[in-house]
Amino acid sequence: MTKNPKQIGSKQPSHPLDDLIRTDRIPHIWCPGCGIGTVFSSCLTAIKATEIPYNEFTMVSGIGCSARGAGYIKLDSFHTTHGRAIPFASGIKMAKPDLNVIVFSGDGDLFAIGGNHFIHAARRNMDITVICVNNLNYGMTGGQVAATTPSRAKTTTTPFGNPDSPFNLPLLAYASGASYVARWTILHVRDLTNAINEAIRKKGFSFIEVLAPCPINYGRRNKEKSLDTMKLYQEKTIIKNGADPGRADIDFERGVILGTFVDTDRSTCDDMYEVTCRQCSED
Amino acid sequence: MKSAVQTGSHYITGDVACAEGAIAAGCRFFGAYPITPATEIAEHMAERLPDVGGTFIQMEDEIAAIASILGASWTGTKTMTATSGPGFSLMMENLGLGVCTETPCVIVNVQRTGPSTGLPTQTGQGDMMQARWGSHGDYELIAIAPSSPQDCFYHTILAFNLSEKYRVPVLVMADEIVGHMSEKVIIPDAKEIQLIERPKPKGRKDRFKLYEPGPNGVAPMPAIGDGYNVHVTGLTHDERGYPAMTVEAQEEMMTRIKGKIRDNLDDIVHTEEYMMDDADIVIVSYGISVRTGLTAVDEARKLGYKAGLLRLITVWPFPEQMIHDIAARVKGLITVEINLGQVHYEVERCAKGQASTHLVGSAGGKIIHPDKVVSLIKEVFQP
Numbered sequence A: 001m002t003k004n005p006k007q008i009g010s011k012q013p014s015h016p017l018d019d020l021i022r023t024d025r026i027p028h029i030w031c032p033g034c035g036i037g038t039v040f041s042s043c044l045t046a047i048k049a050t051e052i053p054y055n056e057f058t059m060v061s062g063i064g065c066s067a068r069g070a071g072y073i074k075l076d077s078f079h080t081t082h083g084r085a086i087p088f089a090s091g092i093k094m095a096k097p098d099l100n101v102i103v104f105s106g107d108g109d110l111f112a113i114g115g116n117h118f119i120h121a122a123r124r125n126m127d128i129t130v131i132c133v134n135n136l137n138y139g140m141t142g143g144q145v146a147a148t149t150p151s152r153a154k155t156t157t158t159p160f161g162n163p164d165s166p167f168n169l170p171l172l173a174y175a176s177g178a179s180y181v182a183r184w185t186i187l188h189v190r191d192l193t194n195a196i197n198e199a200i201r202k203k204g205f206s207f208i209e210v211l212a213p214c215p216i217n218y219g220r221r222n223k224e225k226s227l228d229t230m231k232l233y234q235e236k237t238i239i240k241n242g243a244d245p246g247r248a249d250i251d252f253e254r255g256v257i258l259g260t261f262v263d264t265d266r267s268t269c270d271d272m273y274e275v276t277c278r279q280c281s282e283d
Numbered sequence B: 001m002k003s004a005v006q007t008g009s010h011y012i013t014g015d016v017a018c019a020e021g022a023i024a025a026g027c028r029f030f031g032a033y034p035i036t037p038a039t040e041i042a043e044h045m046a047e048r049l050p051d052v053g054g055t056f057i058q059m060e061d062e063i064a065a066i067a068s069i070l071g072a073s074w075t076g077t078k079t080m081t082a083t084s085g086p087g088f089s090l091m092m093e094n095l096g097l098g099v100c101t102e103t104p105c106v107i108v109n110v111q112r113t114g115p116s117t118g119l120p121t122q123t124g125q126g127d128m129m130q131a132r133w134g135s136h137g138d139y140e141l142i143a144i145a146p147s148s149p150q151d152c153f154y155h156t157i158l159a160f161n162l163s164e165k166y167r168v169p170v171l172v173m174a175d176e177i178v179g180h181m182s183e184k185v186i187i188p189d190a191k192e193i194q195l196i197e198r199p200k201p202k203g204r205k206d207r208f209k210l211y212e213p214g215p216n217g218v219a220p221m222p223a224i225g226d227g228y229n230v231h232v233t234g235l236t237h238d239e240r241g242y243p244a245m246t247v248e249a250q251e252e253m254m255t256r257i258k259g260k261i262r263d264n265l266d267d268i269v270h271t272e273e274y275m276m277d278d279a280d281i282v283i284v285s286y287g288i289s290v291r292t293g294l295t296a297v298d299e300a301r302k303l304g305y306k307a308g309l310l311r312l313i314t315v316w317p318f319p320e321q322m323i324h325d326i327a328a329r330v331k332g333l334i335t336v337e338i339n340l341g342q343v344h345y346e347v348e349r350c351a352k353g354q355a356s357t358h359l360v361g362s363a364g365g366k367i368i369h370p371d372k373v374v375s376l377i378k379e380v381f382q383p
Ligand SMILES: Cc1ncc(C[n+]2csc(CCOP(=O)(O)OP(=O)(O)O)c2C)c(N)n1
Pocket: A063, A064, A065, A066, A067, A082, A105, A106, A107, A108, A109, A110, A133, A135, A137, A138, A139, A140, A141, A146
């Protein structure tokens, strides 16, 4: 395995993360004020901080604004189909277990169309890291209701307000069997970066929900400017590691819990396959 | 570890022969979801793959199954899934991802009768057009139709070889009878089995372009971790693999992914002939229906007809030129297939009115009796 490129001499990159960015694909598509870029750069910083060689990583995304992440990272990266990043990533992981596989995608992608894959990958304790940019709606398609949209919120397909209830994602991840579950916002960059770093190094299914504004499609319809969203993230959140995921629903009036909800150890899918199937079949 | 190639004479089902063919071809990752009549392939792979250092995973549905084999393929592993009609339908979107990203993999469809849940344990050949056009957009792929358990073994190897060589998903379009029947299957020595591996990139990594075609139109394919930092997307992309949202990029990409198949038809298209030398009535068939056709030829010959059979081993890409040329020299073409007309219309299209074209089809559920073909011959033709 090769070493990560050193930043020396005339080839010194202009940004500390340039060695992980496809600079030839910039400008990116994300709108001004969008939160995805912050999650993305936290992810790159965390990858770098692990000091694991880059060619031992791969990133897989589904479809959506958040899912464009895979297109900007300078790693072997896969932009797949809507909702299917997790099973694509699972195939990679099971075929080559020594890779660090990161899924970077949106809330709609991972929890509506891809929800079934999420719970099964968590159940199996597939040793991958899933980062969900939760902007409470379908940004890419113009702001429709998602499985994470708060009750009563306005979107293009809930013009009178959302009649449905959203998922509590940390609770869903916990109940499905995830080994590591955390939630942060893009205001908490340092905590978020540390959490991604921890999640990458964690053996087992790791899930990080990141609250991020979509000012263009969600904010606008709910009279919330990016700065207002950031204010909510600052004033209406409670950092509490080890909190009960059952209390992790997103209610900015009561206060939204951030932190690490779950950090346990359980045999991973590939380890169990080795022990249960490969070693037994040799008898 | 047990041997990947179970050399010897076996009495096994087509499903098991297909699984053994896959393992002999080097398949080391199999992801699937159970469905009759393809389940036995999964069951056999579950038992055999750990033996040879491979991985079996039963995914949560067929969408996940095909997604998993596409992902696994990019680790440099040969991968397969197996399903039947309903599962095949669920795979369609990601089949297109496989075509667009040029990801080698093999998808077995042990066909049963549809539409919908249909006749779950009875045979059919009604998914042939879905195999060709089921995913959205325009594309080319390869589909192979085995007629016996022995074929299931060899044709699965052929499927892997073509898939690796042309970086395209290859479909093995079996059916319930071929999948479930037991017959003698000879598995040769490993050294007698010729395997093809996907082209690998050489040269400077910083100059590498993911979709820069080699001499046969196929681009070399690195594996994850090789250090090429590839970006793979189902969006229209340029030679670097980067999204390119222009009509020019679309045209260029389509020309290439269609061209690599269309320009290599001589290598890809496989057919077999029976009594064709002097034939002026030609039965065109594939898969299990070839057996109907073979008996019908013999019966018709007894009655003094100059009947022959063209067997399509690869149904897609369609042997257009060959059908066209045959039509130019014969009286009629009869397509035998267990559906109400799918490949028949392709035959008609390629015959271009030079010979009469006929269908002996059925709504599905059982093999077509040769008598049905013979009576059509008697009705339409003079000996
Ligand atoms: C099968 C399929 N259905 C629908 C779409 C259209 N689509 C593209 S992105 C998207 C939603 C994305 O939402 P999310 O995952 O939350 O990402 P965001 O854009 O908010 O980051 C939808 C519905 C699609 N590409 N594929």
